[in-house]
Amino acid sequence: MGKTAKIISLFLLIGLMLLSGFLAFADSSMNNTISSYDINVRINSDGSLDITDKVNFTSLGSYNNTMLLIDNQENEEIEIKNVYMLQKDGYIECERFAEGEWTANVFSGSYSVIQETGNIKLKVYGTFSKRYGSIVVQYKVKNAIKRYKDVAEYRRTHVFKNWGSRISNINISVYLPSYTDPALIRPYLHGVLVGKKNTESRRVVHFNIPDTVPGEYIEAGIIFPQDLVYKAEYKERKDHLEQILREEAEYSESDKEELLRARENAAKEAGRRAWAEKMTQRARAIAASMSILASLLGIYTIWRIYKKLHQLKKTPVPLNFNGIEHLSPAEVRLVISNSKIGARAVLGNLFCLASRGYLIPRVIEQESGRPVIVLDRSGQLNDESLSQSDLYLLDVVMRYTDEEGHFNPSYLLKKTEQKSSGKDIKESFHKWEQLVTRAYFEKNALDTGLLFYRNTGLIYGAILFLFGCIVPVSLSIWSGYSMLIVGLTLFLYTLRIRRHTDYGISKYRLWKEMKKRLLKRQIALDGLPQWMTRPFSFLGYSLALGTETELVLFEAALKNEKIDFQPCHGTESLGRCVKETLSVLDRALSSVRDIL
Amino acid sequence: MLENTLWMLFFMALTAYLGTLVIKKQPKRIWLILMIELALICRYAVIFVMYSSGTEASGTDGLIYHQIAKEIAQQLKTGTPLWRVEYKYTWYTVLVGIQYALFGVNRYVASFLNAFLAIFSGYLLTGIALNLKYSFKKSFTIGLAYVFMPSMMVWTTDTRKESLIFFIAILIWYLVLKVMQEREWPKYRQMVYIASICFLLWVSTMLRIYMLFTIGGGILVGLFFNYLKTKRRFTLVFAAVIFAACLLVTFNTVLLNMRDYHALPMDRSQGGDEDIDAEITSIIDIIQQRNIPKSVNGFLTEPHIDNVANITDIAGNYFLVTLVRIEMVFWYGCMILALFGFLDSFLKWKPYLLGTMAYIISYSLVNALISESVADTYYRYRAAIVAPVLLFADPYPFINNLKEIVLGEYGNGISAPRIKG
Structure with a gap:
C-alpha cells in the first residue's frame, strides 16, 4: 500500500468512526420507549371487555408509525372501535385502512390491523413529534372472561415478553360488572418482580407496575364470582378455583430466574446506554472544544504566516521606473492579475519577442473586414538570451501558422472549433503558462521558513476543511463549521502565498503604480526602464498591464525608432486593431479551457 | 411465466446492446456489460421475491401506482385520449398505464422496465465518468457501485417512480456533458440535444415537482462557470435556452401542479381551497420550523x-x-x-x-x-x-x-x- 493510500485509509477510518460510531451512540437511546401506559378495562356481564389503552411514547420524533400488540386468545374476537393520536390541536381520530388501500394520506392519521398468532398488531401511522407522541386505542374483546362453575377468571397479557423496550408507569384498572364482596376478588400479577395490586370500592382492581424491561411481561388476572358475568357462556361446567390457586402458588414459589435475568440484562443495557450517552456527551464536548481549538490554531497559523510575510516595511514606489527588475509581460500579468495569465500575457510576450526581432508584426484584414495583427517569424535565429518560455512560445507560434505562414489569432480561433486541435492548443499554452509560472516562482522563491508555513498551512487547511465537513454531521454542528471556514481560508491563503511575499507584494505595488501612471498619462518614455521603451515591447507590457487603450507613448516610441506601423488610420484605429487582436486571441485561448 | 421470461430476456439483450453503444472503444467493456447483466439478474430476483405474495398485495406506493396505472390503461382502452386521462399522484402512473394498455396489465413487466432503466442509468453514469476522462477502472467502479447498491436495487425494482427519476436525472447530465464537450457537432444536432434536455427537464418536473429547480439550477450554475472559464458564446445560448425552458415549465407545470403534489408537506387543514400563495406560505412555515x-x-x-x-x-x-x-x-x-x-x-x-x-x-x-x-x-x-x-x-x-x-x-x-x- 502506497503512502497516499495509507493516508486516505486512515482518514477514511477516522471519518467512518466519527460518522457511524458516534451516530450510533447518539441514537442508542432512540427506541420507542413508553413513558406511561394506562389501561382501562370494563368487564361486561356477557364476559366481553371494553378496553381503552392510552400510550405515551417518549421518542417518536423521527418516526411516522408506531405499533401496539394486543393479546388475542383462543375463541376471542377483537373489534377495534377507535384509534386516536395526539396532534397539535388535540386528539384526532385515525382511519382504518386495509392492506392494498395504502395511499399517500395514511400519514395524516390512520391505522392497520395485522392478525398474528396469539396477538394482533395494531400499527398507527401519522406525523409524530417529541411533544405529541401519544395514542389512544379503544377496543372490544368478546369471550374474554373464562366462566367456570365456581369462579370466573379475567386473565390477559397487557405487555408482551418480546416488547423490545422499557415501559414505565403502567396502570391497569379493571372494573368488574358490578359490586361484590372484596374478599371474593383475588387479583394476581405475573411477569414482573415489582408491582402492586389492590381492590377498590368493591368493584375495581388496580395494578400498578413502575416499569418493565425487555424480557419481562405483564399478565394481569382476577378471580371473581362467576355470577357477575351471568350472561357469559361457561367455558367448563366444573370448579376451577383450586387449579388456579395451585398454579398461582407454583408461580409464587418459582425462582423467576428469567425475570431476574431480564432485569440483569436491562441493567447492563441501561449501563451500556448510560455509558454510550456519557461517551456521546463527552465526545461532543471534546469535539466542540477540539474544533474550536483547531479553528483557533488555524487562525493562529494564518496570523503567523501573515507576520512572517510582512517582516519588511513598505518601501515607497520609485518616481521613475528605470532601475526596476526585468520581468516579462507574462510575469507582469501573473503578478497583477491574481495568477491568471491568458491571452494578454501571450500577446504581450509575442510583442516583446517582436521588439527583439524574432517576430514581425503585420496587420491584415479578417474575413469580417476587421483588422487584426498577425506575427511572422523573422530570419533571426534563436539565441541564448531567450528564456525557456520564450523559446517554447516561438515554437508554439510556428506550429499554429496559417496557410500564408502568419501566426493569426483568427486562424487559431478556427482551430479551436475542432476538438483534437483544440486540445493541442490547450496543452501547448498550458505548458507555456507552466514555464512562465516556474520562471516567476524561481524569482519569488520561498525561504525555508515560509516553505514550512506554506506546507503546514496547505495540509492543515485541507484537514480542517475535511473535518469541518464531518464533525458537524456527527458531533458538534457550529464549532464544526468554524473548522470548515477556517480550513478553507487557510488553504486558499497558503495556496496563493507567493502573492503575499515581500517580493510578490513589492512587485504588485510597483506594477500597479505603473499601470495607474500610464492610464493617467503621468509618465514619459524616459521614466520607464530601457527594456520597456522599444515600441512593441511597450505595447506588450501595455497589454499585460491592461493599458492598451493609452497608446500615445507607443506612437511616440514608434516615432523615436522611426518604425512605420500605422495599420489603418491613426491611433484610434491602432487601438481598435490591438483590441480586436486581443479579443480574438482571448476567445481562442479561453474556449479550449474546458476541453478534457 | 413464459411472457415474463421473454420480457426478461428482451431486457437483458437490450442491456447488452446498449452497453456496446454507450461504452465505446474500451477493450474491457465486456466485463462491465457482464457485471451489469448480473446486476439486472439480481434485480429480477428481487422482483420475484417482492411479488411472491402476489402483485396485487405487495408494496406501498408501488402498489398504489400499479392500481392507478390499471385504471389509466382502462381509460385508454375505452378511447380516452392521452391528454384527457385522469391520473393521481404522479405522471409516472400515466407512463405505466400506457405500458399496460399496450402490452397488457403485468406488474412484473413494469418492474422489469424499472430494473432496466436503473441498469441503463449505470451505463450512462459510466459514460459520464469516461467522458470526464476518468480512467476506465474508475469509471467501471463508479458504474458498478451504482448498480449494485442494495437500496438502489430495492427502489428501482418496485413500480415506484424512483427508477425513472434517477434515469432522467442521469440522462440529462449525460446530455449536458455531451453538448458541452462536442464542439464539432453541427448546429442542428446541438439544438436537438438541448431541446431534449429541456423536454427531459419537463418530464422530471412532472415526476417530482422540484427536480426542475435542482437539475435546471445545477445546469445553469455549471454553464455560468463554463462561460466564465471559456467565454464561449455557445455556452450563453445554451444557458439562455435552459433558463427560458425553466421559466416556461415553472409557469406551465410547477405552479399548476403544486396544489396536487402529494409529496410536499402542504397545510391541508384549509380544506383545499387555498391558493398557490398559501401553499408556498405553508412550505415556508414548515421550513422555518x-x-x-x-x-x-x-x-x-x-x-x-x-x-x-x-x-x-x-x-x-x-x-x-x-x-x-x-x-x-x-x-x-x-x-x-x-x-x-x-x-x-x-x-x-x-x-x-x-x-x-x-x-x-x-x-x-x-x-x-x-x-x-x-x-x-x-x-x-x-x-x-x-x-x-x-x-x-x-x-x-x-x-x-x-x-x-x-x-x-x-x-x-x-x-x-x-x-x-
Missing part, C-alpha cells in the same frame, strides 16, 4: 447505524438490516471520499462538476427542508444524489495535487505550478 443544519445532517446520514433496525419495512429481517448497515457504512465512506473530490473540483474550477455539485447541494437542501424527517424517507429520497456523489468519490486527484505542491517538483521551495485546470 426546521432546524436546518440538523435536517441537512439527517438527510445525508439517516438512517444511522443503530437506527436501521427501526425502519418499519425491514424491521426484524436480520439480513436486510445488516445489508442496509453495510450500505450506510459504504455511503459514509463515499461521502468522505467525495469531500476530496468536491474540493478538487472547486480548486480546479471544473464547470461541469461544479454544476453537479450545485445539483447535489440544492437537492439535499430541498429534501432536508421539506420532506418528512423520517429515516426511511430520507434514505429513499437521498438515492437521487448517490450517482452524482459517486463521480466525486476519489481522493487521489486532490491528494496528488497537494503532494505535488508540497513536495515541490522543482525543489528549493519552488513548487509545480499552482492548482489549475
Whole structure:
C-alpha cells in the first residue's frame, strides 16, 4: 500500500468512526420507549371487555408509525372501535385502512390491523413529534372472561415478553360488572418482580407496575364470582378455583430466574446506554472544544504566516521606473492579475519577442473586414538570451501558422472549433503558462521558513476543511463549521502565498503604480526602464498591464525608432486593431479551457 | 411465466446492446456489460421475491401506482385520449398505464422496465465518468457501485417512480456533458440535444415537482462557470435556452401542479381551497420550523447505524438490516471520499462538476427542508444524489495535487505550478 493510500485509509477510518460510531451512540437511546401506559378495562356481564389503552411514547420524533400488540386468545374476537393520536390541536381520530388501500394520506392519521398468532398488531401511522407522541386505542374483546362453575377468571397479557423496550408507569384498572364482596376478588400479577395490586370500592382492581424491561411481561388476572358475568357462556361446567390457586402458588414459589435475568440484562443495557450517552456527551464536548481549538490554531497559523510575510516595511514606489527588475509581460500579468495569465500575457510576450526581432508584426484584414495583427517569424535565429518560455512560445507560434505562414489569432480561433486541435492548443499554452509560472516562482522563491508555513498551512487547511465537513454531521454542528471556514481560508491563503511575499507584494505595488501612471498619462518614455521603451515591447507590457487603450507613448516610441506601423488610420484605429487582436486571441485561448 | 421470461430476456439483450453503444472503444467493456447483466439478474430476483405474495398485495406506493396505472390503461382502452386521462399522484402512473394498455396489465413487466432503466442509468453514469476522462477502472467502479447498491436495487425494482427519476436525472447530465464537450457537432444536432434536455427537464418536473429547480439550477450554475472559464458564446445560448425552458415549465407545470403534489408537506387543514400563495406560505412555515443544519445532517446520514433496525419495512429481517448497515457504512465512506473530490473540483474550477455539485447541494437542501424527517424517507429520497456523489468519490486527484505542491517538483521551495485546470 502506497503512502497516499495509507493516508486516505486512515482518514477514511477516522471519518467512518466519527460518522457511524458516534451516530450510533447518539441514537442508542432512540427506541420507542413508553413513558406511561394506562389501561382501562370494563368487564361486561356477557364476559366481553371494553378496553381503552392510552400510550405515551417518549421518542417518536423521527418516526411516522408506531405499533401496539394486543393479546388475542383462543375463541376471542377483537373489534377495534377507535384509534386516536395526539396532534397539535388535540386528539384526532385515525382511519382504518386495509392492506392494498395504502395511499399517500395514511400519514395524516390512520391505522392497520395485522392478525398474528396469539396477538394482533395494531400499527398507527401519522406525523409524530417529541411533544405529541401519544395514542389512544379503544377496543372490544368478546369471550374474554373464562366462566367456570365456581369462579370466573379475567386473565390477559397487557405487555408482551418480546416488547423490545422499557415501559414505565403502567396502570391497569379493571372494573368488574358490578359490586361484590372484596374478599371474593383475588387479583394476581405475573411477569414482573415489582408491582402492586389492590381492590377498590368493591368493584375495581388496580395494578400498578413502575416499569418493565425487555424480557419481562405483564399478565394481569382476577378471580371473581362467576355470577357477575351471568350472561357469559361457561367455558367448563366444573370448579376451577383450586387449579388456579395451585398454579398461582407454583408461580409464587418459582425462582423467576428469567425475570431476574431480564432485569440483569436491562441493567447492563441501561449501563451500556448510560455509558454510550456519557461517551456521546463527552465526545461532543471534546469535539466542540477540539474544533474550536483547531479553528483557533488555524487562525493562529494564518496570523503567523501573515507576520512572517510582512517582516519588511513598505518601501515607497520609485518616481521613475528605470532601475526596476526585468520581468516579462507574462510575469507582469501573473503578478497583477491574481495568477491568471491568458491571452494578454501571450500577446504581450509575442510583442516583446517582436521588439527583439524574432517576430514581425503585420496587420491584415479578417474575413469580417476587421483588422487584426498577425506575427511572422523573422530570419533571426534563436539565441541564448531567450528564456525557456520564450523559446517554447516561438515554437508554439510556428506550429499554429496559417496557410500564408502568419501566426493569426483568427486562424487559431478556427482551430479551436475542432476538438483534437483544440486540445493541442490547450496543452501547448498550458505548458507555456507552466514555464512562465516556474520562471516567476524561481524569482519569488520561498525561504525555508515560509516553505514550512506554506506546507503546514496547505495540509492543515485541507484537514480542517475535511473535518469541518464531518464533525458537524456527527458531533458538534457550529464549532464544526468554524473548522470548515477556517480550513478553507487557510488553504486558499497558503495556496496563493507567493502573492503575499515581500517580493510578490513589492512587485504588485510597483506594477500597479505603473499601470495607474500610464492610464493617467503621468509618465514619459524616459521614466520607464530601457527594456520597456522599444515600441512593441511597450505595447506588450501595455497589454499585460491592461493599458492598451493609452497608446500615445507607443506612437511616440514608434516615432523615436522611426518604425512605420500605422495599420489603418491613426491611433484610434491602432487601438481598435490591438483590441480586436486581443479579443480574438482571448476567445481562442479561453474556449479550449474546458476541453478534457 | 413464459411472457415474463421473454420480457426478461428482451431486457437483458437490450442491456447488452446498449452497453456496446454507450461504452465505446474500451477493450474491457465486456466485463462491465457482464457485471451489469448480473446486476439486472439480481434485480429480477428481487422482483420475484417482492411479488411472491402476489402483485396485487405487495408494496406501498408501488402498489398504489400499479392500481392507478390499471385504471389509466382502462381509460385508454375505452378511447380516452392521452391528454384527457385522469391520473393521481404522479405522471409516472400515466407512463405505466400506457405500458399496460399496450402490452397488457403485468406488474412484473413494469418492474422489469424499472430494473432496466436503473441498469441503463449505470451505463450512462459510466459514460459520464469516461467522458470526464476518468480512467476506465474508475469509471467501471463508479458504474458498478451504482448498480449494485442494495437500496438502489430495492427502489428501482418496485413500480415506484424512483427508477425513472434517477434515469432522467442521469440522462440529462449525460446530455449536458455531451453538448458541452462536442464542439464539432453541427448546429442542428446541438439544438436537438438541448431541446431534449429541456423536454427531459419537463418530464422530471412532472415526476417530482422540484427536480426542475435542482437539475435546471445545477445546469445553469455549471454553464455560468463554463462561460466564465471559456467565454464561449455557445455556452450563453445554451444557458439562455435552459433558463427560458425553466421559466416556461415553472409557469406551465410547477405552479399548476403544486396544489396536487402529494409529496410536499402542504397545510391541508384549509380544506383545499387555498391558493398557490398559501401553499408556498405553508412550505415556508414548515421550513422555518426546521432546524436546518440538523435536517441537512439527517438527510445525508439517516438512517444511522443503530437506527436501521427501526425502519418499519425491514424491521426484524436480520439480513436486510445488516445489508442496509453495510450500505450506510459504504455511503459514509463515499461521502468522505467525495469531500476530496468536491474540493478538487472547486480548486480546479471544473464547470461541469461544479454544476453537479450545485445539483447535489440544492437537492439535499430541498429534501432536508421539506420532506418528512423520517429515516426511511430520507434514505429513499437521498438515492437521487448517490450517482452524482459517486463521480466525486476519489481522493487521489486532490491528494496528488497537494503532494505535488508540497513536495515541490522543482525543489528549493519552488513548487509545480499552482492548482489549475
